[in-house]
Amino acid sequence: MIDYEPVIGMEVHAELLTESKMFCKCKVDFGGAPNSRVCPVCLGLPGSLPVANEKAVEYVVRAALALNCTISEESLFHRKNYFYPDMAKNYQISQYDFPIGSNGWIDITVDGDTRRIRIRRVHLEEDTGKLIHAGGNESLVDYNRSGLPLMEVVTEADIHSAEEAREYLVRLRAILTYLGVNDGKMEEGSLRCEPNISIRQKGTAKLGTKTELKNLNSFRAVFSGVQYETERQTNVLNEGGKVIQETRRWDDANNRTASMRVKELEQEYRYFPDPDLVALHFTTDYIERQRSILPELPDEKKTRLMEKWGLPAYDAEIITDSRAMADFFEETVEHCPDAKTVSNWIMGDLAKLLNAAGLDISDCKVKPVDFARMLTLIQEGTISGKIAKGVFDDMFETGKAPDAIVKSGGMTQISDEHEILGVIDRVLGENSEAVAKIAAGDMKPMGFLVGQIMRHTQGRANPEVVNRLLKKRVAEPAN
């Protein structure tokens, strides 16, 4: 059997976090009533004139710089012409041969290997409207989304596995959210990823026919979609078939891709410069000013967290995937300098609770200072690690401070030897059979006795003290 490898290029669309649309003053917000954020420019009504949003242009310049691109001295908006009702004017304002940024890269690390993924171009365009199937043979169109500023980032076909595809997206998302130009919410469609995938015989250069994947709404979907499509194409070729150039839709419920439409005609968009929009000209001064206000980016932050707090590379990478997560970490370690404990809790319990609740860390009710206080309570022995999990659940749910929860719930850990001895004696008295077995040299009932002691103290007894005192007690009974 021939050994194939996938060749993948990624096209990512990111909605920019501006107040208003790309070429008009309609407000950008989601969930508004259908067609409530639409004006003559959105509809392309006669006499309307689009004017470029200065902030959106700045955002794309900053993103292109953060992606190590060259900024074109001159950049143009083109009309991409096609007939489809997602645009009212039968064209989309986009960029063609003079995009804002080109020739950049992102470095990604998969299984310890760092690879450079080249970015072909970064350009600015407008988003399209939403079509809703109304049943029967009709669709309904809502143009609220049409005209939102949309950035497109296109890679060269440098990606060779599903892991790399996912990792590329993780790093790109991190950069865009650090810059504050995009909210990174894939499940809401503000960050959309369309990989094109072909396979070739390993070690050869000739590219196969590619398919494009749509509807990948999570990192997991990107991974599974690319993996599925690679296997599907491999099977087609191994069975003597041919891969057809087409767009395929990821079906998340059934974990497979399905054909959406075969591209019968090479799309002929008949691009031409939009006569309504004048050229963009970027001076060196402007570009350097934008460069100078770039925030600390994920890679820089990762290196700094490793150097300043001694975090392992793996932890630093995960913590810096999101700026909000990194900020949360840094604020916490200011109050509780045991960095590894902090990162363990963030990557473990906190991540688990956030996932289960479907929340982003920026929506988390727990304040870093309270989080640090809880970790300190464990370190001081006021609460046990086990109790802490319950306290943390409560903090996550209510946003309450840990001291208040511990106090009102009577959760303080019992470390007082006298108090614990009292409980031990009571438990030993109630379980004479177990005591007799132990006296005869069978140590098996020890675990049972510890369990009984914990039950009597609602899990609050310090386990270390319990174990030590219990051993001592069975070895030399009190009376």
Added chain:
Amino acid sequence: MKLSKQDIEHVALLARLELSEDEKDSLTGRLNQIMEHFGKLQELDTSQVAPTSHSIPLQNVFRHDTAGRSMTPSDVVANAPESRDDQFVVPQVVET
């Protein structure tokens, strides 16, 4: 370059124009004439001329990122051949 009837049919499809056989024949001739005029223009030596995208010497015309008023949804769909619940009704589309 000479345009064939197939080219005309293809361009008509891209422009969503439905043409009769007579119109296709007549347009093939007329579009070929226009192409000849462009062919004449192509003879000009423009190797020393920078590409022009706009005829007016303007660049960097921007608006500030401030939101303003939109139309009411009922005004938005006022010109639609068909609308429902303040949305445009179009023939079913099989894509997302």
